[in-house]
Amino acid sequence: MKKEIGIGLAGFGTVGSGVYKNLVRNGALIEERAGVCFRVRRIAVKDLAEPRAVEAPEELFVTRPDELIEDPGIQIVIELMGGIDFPLAFIRRAIQAGKSVITANKALLAEHGREIFELAKEKKVAVFFEAAVAGGIPIIKAVRESFVGNHIECIHGIFNGTSNYILTRMTDAGLDFSPALEEAQKLGYAEADPALDVNGWDAAHKAIILASLAYGFWVDPAKVHVEGIENVTASDIRFADELGYRIKLIATIKADDEGKIEVRVAPTLIPKSHVLASVNGVFNAVAVRGDVVGETLFYGRGAGQDPTSSAVLCDLVEAGIALSSPKESHGFAAHDLYGDCKPVADSVSKFYLRLGVEDRPGVLAQIAGALGAADIGILSVIQPESHTGEFISLVLILHDAPYGKMLTATKTLAALPCVKSEPLLLHMETFL
Numbered sequence: 001m002k003k004e005i006g007i008g009l010a011g012f013g014t015v016g017s018g019v020y021k022n023l024v025r026n027g028a029l030i031e032e033r034a035g036v037c038f039r040v041r042r043i044a045v046k047d048l049a050e051p052r053a054v055e056a057p058e059e060l061f062v063t064r065p066d067e068l069i070e071d072p073g074i075q076i077v078i079e080l081m082g083g084i085d086f087p088l089a090f091i092r093r094a095i096q097a098g099k100s101v102i103t104a105n106k107a108l109l110a111e112h113g114r115e116i117f118e119l120a121k122e123k124k125v126a127v128f129f130e131a132a133v134a135g136g137i138p139i140i141k142a143v144r145e146s147f148v149g150n151h152i153e154c155i156h157g158i159f160n161g162t163s164n165y166i167l168t169r170m171t172d173a174g175l176d177f178s179p180a181l182e183e184a185q186k187l188g189y190a191e192a193d194p195a196l197d198v199n200g201w202d203a204a205h206k207a208i209i210l211a212s213l214a215y216g217f218w219v220d221p222a223k224v225h226v227e228g229i230e231n232v233t234a235s236d237i238r239f240a241d242e243l244g245y246r247i248k249l250i251a252t253i254k255a256d257d258e259g260k261i262e263v264r265v266a267p268t269l270i271p272k273s274h275v276l277a278s279v280n281g282v283f284n285a286v287a288v289r290g291d292v293v294g295e296t297l298f299y300g301r302g303a304g305q306d307p308t309s310s311a312v313l314c315d316l317v318e319a320g321i322a323l324s325s326p327k328e329s330h331g332f333a334a335h336d337l338y339g340d341c342k343p344v345a346d347s348v349s350k351f352y353l354r355l356g357v358e359d360r361p362g363v364l365a366q367i368a369g370a371l372g373a374a375d376i377g378i379l380s381v382i383q384p385e386s387h388t389g390e391f392i393s394l395v396l397i398l399h400d401a402p403y404g405k406m407l408t409a410t411k412t413l414a415a416l417p418c419v420k421s422e423p424l425l426l427h428m429e430t431f432l
C-alpha cells in the first residue's frame, strides 16, 4: 500500500481546476512516479454557486481556505487563488501549521519571497513554485538544480504569454492592441488584472524570482527597470521589421564584471535571426547562459490551464517525495556571491527612438545635433514619407549608450519645438 498524502486546493479557477482535472487524468502515472498516493481532500473557492467547467465532488468545496490548513489529513496546500495580501497570510499560516506549500503566485513571491522562504526554513517546510515562472517550462528546476555548477552569466526571456500573444497578433494579423488582449483573456492567459500583463509587471515578477534564484539574493522590485507594451504601435512593429528586428517584451537578467545584477523588462528590438524572435503567441522561451554549460534554450507554453497545471503537478510529486523521505531543502539557497543590483541608468544597450517631428528642412540636422551634443551616435535613420496627422515619424537607431544618458537626451529632444509627439525609446538587444 502506498502512503496517502492529502491535498488542499485553494482556488479552482483556470489553474486550480486544471490541476484537479490532470491529477484525475494522470493519477495512476503520477502515483507510480511519486511512490505515494495523492488525495484531494478539500477545494477552497470564493463562490460555491459559480458554474465549474471541471467537475469535482460537491462535498470537497469550501469557501474558507483555512479549513485546508485546519484539516490534519492535508499535508500539502496548493495556493492558486491569486492576489497578494490574502494568499500571503494564508501561506504564512500554512507554513506555521507545518504544511508543504505549492504556489503559482509570482506576484506574491516577487514581493514577499524572502519572508516566505525564511519562515519556511525556520519551520522546516518546503515551498514549491515551478508554475510561477514561464508556465509549463521547467525553468525553476533547471536554474536551481541543473545549473547548480554554473555561474549564470545572463538570462533572456519572454515571460509573459499575454503580451507575447498581443505583439504576435499585432505583427502577424495586423490586429489592434485591444482585440488582441481580449483574445488572450478569453483563452485564460491573462491575469485577473490584465494591466499586470501589459505593463510589464507580470514578466518582471517572474524575472525577479529567476534572478533571485540564479544569483542567491532576493532582488528588490524597486531596483528593476520595467516598461510595458502599451506604447508600442503597429508602426513601431513595421519600422522594426524594415530594420531587421522584432519587438518582444524581453526580460534581461545579467551579471556584470563586478557581480552587479541588472534586471530589466522592456519591449525590446531583437534581431529577426535570433531564436527568441520566432517565439510567438502564448509561447514563452528562456535563454540561459552559464559559464560551464554555455548557451541553453527552453521553450513552451507560458500560460493557460494545462501547461501551468503540468508545472504544479511536478511540484506536487516533488512535495510528495519530500514528505515521504524528508531532506533539508527549502527551495531557495541564499549565498553571498552576489548581492546588489545595477542601477537602471547604467544599463548599456543600443536604442530605438521614434519621434514625431515637423516635416521641414533642418529638422533632421537639429535632432542629430542634439544627439551629437549628448555624445550619442546614430547608427541608422528611417523617415517614412507618410504623415501621422500634422507631423512625420522619424525613427533612429542609436549606438550603445547608458540608459540614463539616453533618457536625458530623449527629454532634451522632446523639448525641441520641432518635436511634436511624446518620443518612444526602446531598448535593443544584440545578445553579446
Ligand code: NDP
Pocket (backbone or CB within 6 Å): 010, 011, 012, 013, 014, 015, 016, 044, 045, 046, 047, 048, 050, 063, 064, 065, 079, 080, 081, 082, 083, 086, 104, 105, 106, 107, 131, 132, 135, 188, 189, 190, 191, 192, 302, 303, 304, 305, 308
Ligand atoms: P482564476 O481567477 O481563474 O482562479 C482563482 C480561483 O481562486 C477561483 O476558483 C476563485 O474562486 C478562488 N479564490 C480567489 N480568492 C479566493 C478566496 N479569498 N477564497 C477562496 N477562494 C478564492 O486564477 P488563475 O487560475 O488564472 O490563477 C491562479 C494563480 O496562478 C494566480 O496567482 C496566477 O498569477 C497564477 N498563474 C496563472 C496562470 C494562468 O495561465 N492563468 C499561469 C501561471 C500562474 P471562484 O472560482 O469561486 O471565483
Ligand code: HSE
Pocket (backbone or CB within 6 Å): 132, 134, 135, 159, 160, 161, 162, 163, 189, 190, 191, 197, 202, 302, 303, 304
Ligand atoms: N498572465 C500570465 C501570462 C500567466 O500571460 O503569461 C502566466 O503566468
